[in-house]
Amino acid sequence: MNRMMISLLLAGGIVFSAGAAGPAPAGGLKVFISVDMEGVSGLINWEETSASGRDYELFRRAMTEDANAAIDGALRAGATDIVVRDAHGSARNIVPDLLRPEARLLRDWSGGPMSMMEGIDDTFDAVFFIGYHARAGTPNAVLDHTNISSRLLGVVINGIEMPEAGINGLMAGMFGVPVVLVSGDQAIAAQARELFGDVETAVVKEAIANAELGLHPSKARALITEKAAAALKRLKDFKPYKLPPPYTLDVSFILESEAQNASWIPGAVRKDARTVSFAAGTLMDLFKIFRVSKM
Structure with missing residues (x-):
């Protein structure tokens, strides 16, 4: 995924449809x-x-x-x-x-x-x-x-x-x-x-x-x-x-290089060699960040 796609994802500019078909019969x-x-x-x-x-x-x-x-x-x-x-x-x-x-x-x-x-x-x-x-x-x-x-x-x-x-x-x-x-x-x-x-x-x-x-x-x-x-x-x-907001996410990677890559996401904080922390106001934003952190 290129940088423009990542930026749109983090900004909420890409909407992912759940694909569900409405409520069950009465x-x-x-x-x-x-x-x-x-x-x-x-x-x-x-x-x-x-x-x-x-x-x-x-x-x-x-x-x-x-x-x-x-x-x-x-x-x-x-x-x-x-x-x-x-x-x-x-x-x-x-x-x-x-x-x-x-x-x-x-x-x-x-x-x-x-x-x-x-x-x-x-x-x-x-x-x-x-x-x-x-x-x-x-x-x-x-x-x-x-x-x-x-x-x-x-x-x-x-x-x-x-x-x-x-x-x-x-x-x-x-x-x-x-x-x-x-x-x-x-x-x-x-x-x-x-x-x-x-x-x-x-x-x-x-x-x-x-x-x-x-x-x-x-x-x-x-x-x-x-x-x-x-x-x-x-x-x-x-x-x-x-869980109550605001939300925090710590992702720990096996490889230090993967933590380094994730640390370039806007707002990321490098906690240690393998762990990167993020914050978000909503869970959906947190899950978008989690998705991008593994790219």
């Missing part, structure tokens, strides 16, 4: 499901998350079936409009032909700041995070990382060290939509409860250092379905995840 619930891969049932190795990996085809189907389990639970609880956001890697992992036909699938990246939450807006009633993982540096967590495993050491917003669930929960909160379900390992379940309170969690595996002890996939998916339905049945118990 009496029904509209559910947004963001699906990552590292927290999918049975998955333990980076190779399994990459299109070049030997077992990738097996686990992209596992990702699809975990999403289907969440869709099934949502339908049982009265959902009439479901959008699934493929939110891992290329964003072309979920197998469209294998996804339940009641849901619509959003694939690939627009390049906009909403990223894993592309498509969310204020017409949704609830958000599910399926196949999610703990933040970078979490002990006993399956494939812990934050946003880009090869580039980022961590992300802190308003002093809170964020997993991707926290970042994406804030995006949903901008539109007044609560996160009601998170599936993955025991580590992300604990972090989700720290952020969102008494959120429903489907713990499909437990990390033991670099290994995992997991439920049989059929039992994992039955658990996801059960928890998805339970979450929507007590929807009134949940509140959108929000």
Whole structure:
């Protein structure tokens, strides 16, 4: 992206459409499901998350079936409009032909700041995070990382060290939509409860250092379905995840050179060799800055 595009993005001159199709039919619930891969049932190795990996085809189907389990639970609880956001890697992992036909699938990246939450807006009633993982540096967590495993050491917003669930929960909160379900390992379940309170969690595996002890996939998916339905049945118990303005963002990079590049963004403050800080008056501005900081 050239400098003019970056300037327009930071100034709010480029508008990214969420692409949602309006409210659900009267009496029904509209559910947004963001699906990552590292927290999918049975998955333990980076190779399994990459299109070049030997077992990738097996686990992209596992990702699809975990999403289907969440869709099934949502339908049982009265959902009439479901959008699934493929939110891992290329964003072309979920197998469209294998996804339940009641849901619509959003694939690939627009390049906009909403990223894993592309498509969310204020017409949704609830958000599910399926196949999610703990933040970078979490002990006993399956494939812990934050946003880009090869580039980022961590992300802190308003002093809170964020997993991707926290970042994406804030995006949903901008539109007044609560996160009601998170599936993955025991580590992300604990972090989700720290952020969102008494959120429903489907713990499909437990990390033991670099290994995992997991439920049989059929039992994992039955658990996801059960928890998805339970979450929507007590929807009134949940509140959108929000933080008070003004907003601060600290991005820590693995390479010093990447921090150097991000430090050229207007308003950036270099905190140390690897960390760059930013400030913004609105969350959308903060997410635009976050998007540009990784270019």
